[in-house]
Amino acid sequence: xxxxRSIEHIIAPPPAHMVGDGFRVHNFFPGNGxxxxxxxxxxFLLDYGSKIEFSPSDKPRGVGVHPHRGFETVTIAYxxxxxxxxxxxxxxxxxxxxxxxxxxxxxxxxxxxxxxxWSKIGGEFQMVQLWVNLPAKFKxxxxxxxxxxxxxxxxxxxxxxxxVLEIIAGNFNATTGPxxxxxxxxxxxxxxxxxxxxxxxxxxxxxxxxxxxEGSVIVNEQQAKTDHFVLFAxxxxxxxxxxxxxxxxxxxxxxxxxxxxxxxxxFVMNSKKEIVDAYDDWNNGKFGYLED
Ligand code: MN
Numbered sequence: 001x002x003x004x005r006s007i008e009h010i011i012a013p014p015p016a017h018m019v020g021d022g023f024r025v026h027n028f029f030p031g032n033g034x035x036x037x038x039x040x041x042x043x044f045l046l047d048y049g050s051k052i053e054f055s056p057s058d059k060p061r062g063v064g065v066h067p068h069r070g071f072e073t074v075t076i077a078y079x080x081x082x083x084x085x086x087x088x089x090x091x092x093x094x095x096x097x098x099x100x101x102x103x104x105x106x107x108x109x110x111x112x113x114x115x116x117x118w119s120k121i122g123g124e125f126q127m128v129q130l131w132v133n134l135p136a137k138f139k140x141x142x143x144x145x146x147x148x149x150x151x152x153x154x155x156x157x158x159x160x161x162x163x164v165l166e167i168i169a170g171n172f173n174a175t176t177g178p179x180x181x182x183x184x185x186x187x188x189x190x191x192x193x194x195x196x197x198x199x200x201x202x203x204x205x206x207x208x209x210x211x212x213x214e215g216s217v218i219v220n221e222q223q224a225k226t227d228h229f230v231l232f233a234x235x236x237x238x239x240x241x242x243x244x245x246x247x248x249x250x251x252x253x254x255x256x257x258x259x260x261x262x263x264x265x266x267f268v269m270n271s272k273k274e275i276v277d278a279y280d281d282w283n284n285g286k287f288g289y290l291e292d
Pocket of ligand 1 (some may be wrong): 110
């Protein structure tokens, strides 16, 4: 049965903090004080880099070598370019509109910097980084890397030239996204014109939230503005969106992972013991090597 989902919170961007010297982010969760650790499971963390102007720099800004274990990092670049290198030998450039879906799983080291040529010129920078949790049975699986260019997304063209729904993961009607995930995830970008209307229906137990990247939309009769996060209650299925300006909305919905979450620093595990093991393995060089 279809039933309207209510809105639990519309969250204004919390005060920003820097990750390294290249990423100025608003942490919508888990650190906002409003949401339990598992409230958006399987999404564990959402860092949103709202639009900022970076001055030209010959030395690319960013964050140096650091480890991850137990989850996936998904980076979506809206403006600017990010270069990535990791200890499994994968590297790539996340260009404007592209997505990088990196499975840390059993452990990687990586570094994330503004792309060198982009850095020299500088300009507008806007991005999202999500941490997507993995269920216990996949936490120690092999690391994996999916660079996904915007052209590869599934595309649903809206009627009357009102924009496009880009399917990154999951599927909308018969259109499927290219990213593979370990648990069911729907991830779309709606890039729409003023007046566009969209209708989504996700299973009631799927945790669901929108990031308003640009513009302004009415969601289930409430106005949501640029840089806000809309958290939906799990009391229905259906969501109606109407753009009151040209807008970009990141749509996230996923089946919760019903397991304990023990996060510490760059690790997200199921128990304290596994956190201790992660630090031991990292200190003993089991995450490989990556030059700074
Ligand atoms: Mn990282």
